[in-house]
Amino acid sequence: MSDYIVRATAYNNKILAIAAFSTQTVQKAKEIHNLTPTTCAALGRTLTSVAMMRVMMKGEKDKVTLVIKGDGPIGNIVAVSNYPGIVKGYVGNPKVDLPLSEKGKLDVGKAVGKNGYVTVIKDIGLKEPYIGTVELQTGEIGEDIAYYFYASEQVPSAVGVGVLVGKEGNVLASGGFIIELLPNIEEKIVAKLEEALRNISSVTELLRNGYLPEDILNHILGGMGLNILERVDLRYECDCSQERFETAIIALGKEEIEKLISEGQSVEAVCHFCGKKYLIEESRLKELLRIAEE
Structure with missing residues (x-):
């Protein structure tokens, strides 16, 4: 199945929802950069995130760059999306591989580190691009991007990204979601959404169970008038020349x-x-x- 992203709204357009299926995209990044399971998960989460962030932008020529820099051994993570559904990226040290965490998962947080920053550069055709920077919170990437939306753009958000890597090192599944609350949303809807998010064990588990982007959004926003607006093909492609x-x-x-x-x-x-x-x-x-x- 080809990778893609869906953009949707819910609850009378007061919730913006994006979800991605990015397995082939992350596998290609893994092959280009010869990534270990740990660095594959880190770059894969970042690529999925920047792809969803680009789909949230309105202009055809808009560009977004996501830079994650912690004090862990992986160094910089850079991901770019200059066009909807097209991403590229790299990590500073692709050879880093760490033992599994205490929960038996790839230890992305330790590889990235907690002392550092997340920087988002958005070029929407103005004289200067918008640059927002916030401190890293966990190094797990999803939580850090959610904090960026809240602290830098003042938009309450929930972000989940995951990469499932097999024993042979190949990407079995990758994807994620971004849920944004738009202004003047009722508290009862916020509470309902928070409860739905608490009932999600992890994005990786949803992917393991075969969930596609529409399934993920239905799982979170079912009963809230989910309306799929757009589907965008997703791929890894470099535009150097x-x-x-x-x-x-x-x-x-x-x-x-x-x-x-x-x-x-x-x-x-x-x-x-x-x-x-x-x-x-x-x-x-x-x-x-x-x-x-x-």
Whole structure:
């Protein structure tokens, strides 16, 4: 089954709900970056989260970047969605693998760490992007993003993300949900929603039982007038290119390009998101220098 995201409302449009099925997307990230089970779960949760956050945005050219930086061994986690349903990402140290937690689960919280921050960068076409940063709460990612929505955007939210990794290291299932409460919602509905969320053991358990995005939202918001508005295909795809790399070289400026040429070496770069290598020979550097001088 292909990955996808659904966007929905409930209770007379006073609840916004997003849910994702991201198994193939996270499996591709696992293969590109050669992730361990622990780092696969960490990056998978982050990719699923940023994909849902992008679907929540309205503009066709909107972009969102999610950065999670804790004091754990995994280092930075970066995930980007420049288009609805298309994501890419990487972790600072993909080789980190830890013993299972006391609950017998992948110990993402320990890998990420608790001392650090969550940063969300939203580019909606204005002169400057919106940048919101909050402190990490647990390192488990879902709870941290929910705290970001509350502390930075003043929107009460519930976020659940999970990645189920098999014994061979492959992704068996991945997905998640974001539930946002819109202004002026009645307290009785808030209480009903909180009770429904308390009855969910974990997203991973729902995925293990075969729940799809619609099932997850029905499980949480059943009886609240759930209305599915949109379904968006989801995939991992990097949009890097030789042209973008060369544009970055031009942006260095005339002096830096002259320095590269004087060293008499080709310039090579490796994309963090997909591992693709780009090479610029000295002859091409001279052409880029002429462009930079114009």
